[in-house]
Amino acid sequence: MITSYQKRCQSRVDAALDELFQAPRDELERLYQAMRYSVMNGGKRVRPLLVYAACEALQGDIERADGAACAVELIHAYSLVHDDLPAMDDDDLRRGQPTTHKAFDEATAILAGDGLQSLAFEVLADRRRNPQDPEVRLQMLSALGGAVGPAGMVGGQAIDLGSVGQKLDREALETMHRHKTGALIEASVLLGALASGKADDLSLKALLQYARAIGLAFQVQDDILDVESDTATLGKTQGKDEAHDKPTYPALLGLDAAKDYALELRDQALHVLRAFGNSAEPLRELARYIVERRS
Numbered sequence: 283m284i285t286s287y288q289k290r291c292q293s294r295v296d297a298a299l300d301e302l303f304q305a306p307r308d309e310l311e312r313l314y315q316a317m318r319y320s321v322m323n324g325g326k327r328v329r330p331l332l333v334y335a336a337c338e339a340l341q342g343d344i345e346r347a348d349g350a351a352c353a354v355e356l357i358h359a360y361s362l363v364h365d366d367l368p369a370m371d372d373d374d375l376r377r378g379q380p381t382t383h384k385a386f387d388e389a390t391a392i393l394a395g396d397g398l399q400s401l402a403f404e405v406l407a408d409r410r411r412n413p414q415d416p417e418v419r420l421q422m423l424s425a426l427g428g429a430v431g432p433a434g435m436v437g438g439q440a441i442d443l444g445s446v447g448q449k450l451d452r453e454a455l456e457t458m459h460r461h462k463t464g465a466l467i468e469a470s471v472l473l474g475a476l477a478s479g480k481a482d483d484l485s486l487k488a489l490l491q492y493a494r495a496i497g498l499a500f501q502v503q504d505d506i507l508d509v510e511s512d513t514a515t516l517g518k519t520q521g522k523d524e525a526h527d528k529p530t531y532p533a534l535l536g537l538d539a540a541k542d543y544a545l546e547l548r549d550q551a552l553h554v555l556r557a558f559g560n561s562a563e564p565l566r567e568l569a570r571y572i573v574e575r576r577s
Contacts, residue, residue, distance in 0.1 A: 284567040288331060294344070295330040295351045296322070298411070302352070302401060316386045316394035317401075321359045324377040328500075328572070329354040329466060333474035335564035336489055339555075342478025349412030350422060350473035353402040357430050357466060360398035363391050365439065375513065402426065414477065422473050429469035438462025442528070450529040456498065458529075463504070464497030492554045492565065499547035500572050505530040506540055507576065544573040 299321055305314035330351035337347040366373040366381040367388060374384050383391035405411050406423050414422065428434055438461030445458060471493035475481040481489075509532050531540040551569040555562050 284564075284571045287335075287564050287567065288327070291331045291334045291351075292327045294334070294348065295327055295355060298348045298352050299355060302356075302405070312386070312390060313393055313397060316382055316390045317397050319385055320363050320382045320391075320394055320398060321356065323379050325355075325359075326575075326577075327355060328568070329358050329470040331564070331568060332467065332470040332493070333477065335562075335568055336471045336474030337478045339489070339558055339562040339565050340475055340478035340480040340485060341561050342474075342480055346413055346479065347474055347477040349405050349408065350470075350477050352411065353406045353422075353426060354466060354470045354473065356398045356402035356405065357426065357435075360395040360402070361430075361435060361439075361466070363395035363398070367391060370439070370443070399430070412477075414479070418476055418479070422476050425472050425476075426469050429465040434461055434465035434469075435463075438465065445529050447527045448529060450534070452534060455529055455531065455534060459498060459501040460494070463501040464494060467497035467500060468493040488554050488557055492551045492569070495547045495551035495554070496569050496572050499544050499551070499569070502531045502540055502544040502547065503573050503575065505532055506537065506544065508532075509537060548573045 303314050303318040303321070305311045333347050333351040333354060334344045337344050362376060363382045365371050366376055367383055373381055375381060379385070381391075382394055386394070403423060403426070406426060407419060409419070412419055412422070430436065432440075438458055441458040442462055445454075450458070468490060471489050472486070475486055475489050508530065531543065534540075535543060548569050552566055555566055555569075558565075
């Protein structure tokens with residue numbers, strides 16, 4: 283089921299994203315090429331899928347979620363471009379292809395990432411692409427800004443860089459990953475719920491509990507795959523966490539215990555969704571997919 287749903291949502295968000303990379307001037311063509319390369323070179327589109335699935339869980343029209351789906355993928359792509367830079371993770375491979383700074387150059391990659399980040403907020407603010415009431419658009423902008431800024435994803439990356447060679451305890455490791463990875467996943471679910479136009483406090487609370495569980499499960503599974511998978515399957519350099527002496531769940535808990543924890547988080551997410559009907563089935567399938575994926 284998730285494969286057909288994923289293909290349908292990928293096609294939808296890719297069509298919407300493709301419209302965003304038309305250079306308005308010839309002098310900007312290389313920058314827009316780098317932005318397009320960073321976004322349209324593959325990817326599972328997990329975060330847009332979560333936007334659409336959360337919208338559908340509340341029986342909303344997914345056409346109203348296109349802007350939010352684009353925004354979270356633009357943010358995700360920007361974060362990958364910057365994470366791969368020599369000053370950060372210094373990686374040469376992403377999605378099986380050269381990273382943006384290798385395909386272009388470091389300066390262009392930095393600017394492409396900057397452009398993708400600002401474009402995400404432009405899309406959310408644009409009523410044509412995000413046809414919500416003004417107060418809902420403002421709420422969405424605030425939620426995304428909080429998730430990706432120093433109190434969210436950027437802060438998580440700062441903690442990550444400062445943790446190289448350190449031995450973090452479980453609480454500190456969870457704090458880092460809830461910021462670095464979980465915050466944008468939580469924002470994806472929240473934006474999808476808001477896009478439905480049918481979110482109330484009770485449903486938002488439940489969906490955020492779901493998002494917190496799968497956000498952490500996503501990172502736990504990433505850590506597991508960095509140990510168990512290979513570069514060709516992952517599309518990025520396998521084993522780089524250990525090579526860089528980064529704290530991970532397998533290193534802290536052991537590989538088997540890390541796998542058990544991922545399943546526990548999946549089950550937490552599924553438990554929360556018991557209050558929802560069949561319309562939340564895509565969210566359930568995504569929770570399973572996140573801990574079963576091999577890349």
